[in-house]
Amino acid sequence: xIKFTIITLFREAIEPYLKTSMxxxxxxKGLAEFEFVNLREFGLGPHKSVDDTPYGGGDGMLLRCxxxxxxxxFVKAKDPEAKVILPTPVGMTWNQELARExxxxxxxxxxxxxxxxAALRNAPNQNANSHYIILCPHYEGYDERILAIVDYxxxxxxxxxxxxxxxxxxxxxxxxxxxxxxxxGETSAEIESFSNGxxxxxxxxxxxxxxxxxxxxxxxxxxxxxxxxxxREEHSGTSLL
Numbered sequence: 092x093i094k095f096t097i098i099t100l101f102r103e104a105i106e107p108y109l110k111t112s113m114x115x116x117x118x119x120k121g122l123a124e125f126e127f128v129n130l131r132e133f134g135l136g137p138h139k140s141v142d143d144t145p146y147g148g149g150d151g152m153l154l155r156c157x158x159x160x161x162x163x164x165f166v167k168a169k170d171p172e173a174k175v176i177l178p179t180p181v182g183m184t185w186n187q188e189l190a191r192e193x194x195x196x197x198x199x200x201x202x203x204x205x206x207x208x209a210a211l212r213n214a215p216n217q218n219a220n221s222h223y224i225i226l227c228p229h230y231e232g233y234d235e236r237i238l239a240i241v242d243y244x245x246x247x248x249x250x251x252x253x254x255x256x257x258x259x260x261x262x263x264x265x266x267x268x269x270x271x272x273x274x275x276g277e278t279s280a281e282i283e284s285f286s287n288g289x290x291x292x293x294x295x296x297x298x299x300x301x302x303x304x305x306x307x308x309x310x311x312x313x314x315x316x317x318x319x320x321x322x323r324e325e326h327s328g329t330s331l332l
Contacts, residue, residue, distance in 0.1 A: 092121060092122060092123065092124060092220050092221075093123050093220070093221045093222075093223070093266065093267065093270060094124040094125075094126070094220065094222040094223070095124070095125050095126075095222075095223050095224075095225060095259075095263050096126045096127070096128060096166050096222065096223070096224045096225070097125065097126070097127050097128070097225050097259055097263075098128045098130050098163065098225065098227060099127065099128075099129070099227040099254075099255070099256060099259070100129070100131055100141070100227070100229055100254075101227070101229075101256055102127045102129065104254075104256045105127075105227075105256050105259060105260060106127065108260055109260075109263070113264075113267070113268055113273055113274065114264065116273060117267050117270060117273045120272055120273070122267075122270050122272055123267045123270065123273075128162050128166060130158055130162050130227075132162075133157075133158040133159075133162045133165070135155070135158065141154060141155060141158045142154055142229075142230050143155050149231075150231065151231025151232070152230040153230065153231055153232050153233055153234050154229065154230065154232070154233040154237065155234060156234045156236050156237055159233070159234075159240070160237070162226075163175055163224060163226065163240050166224050167224075170222050173223065173224050174222070174223050174242040174243065175224045175225075175226060175240060175241045175242045175243070176223055176224065176225045176226070176241070176242070176245055176262065177225075177226050177228065177233075177241040177243070177244050177255075178225070178226075178227070178228065178245050178246070178247065178258030178262070179228065179233075179244050180246050180249070180251060181244060181246065182243070183246065184247075184248065185245050185246065185247055185248075185261070185262065187265070190262075190269060191269060193221075193262075193266045194266045194267075194269040194270055195269070196221065225255070225259045225263070226241070226255065227254055227256050227259050228254065228255045245258070245262060247261060291327055292328075293322075293323040293324075293326045293327045293329075294326055294329065294331050296311060300312065305332075308322065308331070310322045
């Protein structure tokens, strides 16, 4: 089983998604577990403050070290082996290969990723329970010293979001869906885009055979599995429209 503990100020932004579709199915089948920790509970002073202005000046507010360390240490007191993930623009770029590394804990780190990915080689084996803590930053950013307690810095790409809640959902979804038994078919997660490097899936069709003059390719209706496989290979990564 894989467990995600999400440390956030905005649980309501994440929880509904994790209670629907495949994420709910993973929990229902005992394949995944999600829990939340409210960062505000570890805030300072009567107002439970979690942020402050940056030294040196500048706009915005930064997450302070004290509440973040306290929240992570609270979780780690129950599970010292839990690994901490921080969504941040300076992290290694998230991709399908890294999602598989987190889901299965096996094989070498994918070529071309940040050197921090090497730490994944030391993850527990595939049959062990795994626990990841995702810290959702907010405001202008976070005190740089928070990185001292982080195991994996993850970037979703060259853009900036308001907070870490959306990246947390993307990381969780892309990992959990790979766990055997979550998706419907046995090969659902094997034959799809990015399942093998930069490959893209072939065009797919369903009923009706003819929709407003746009017809399903005849080979897909032929029942000839050899020709269908050949057609799919030839058209991987393309669109016929």
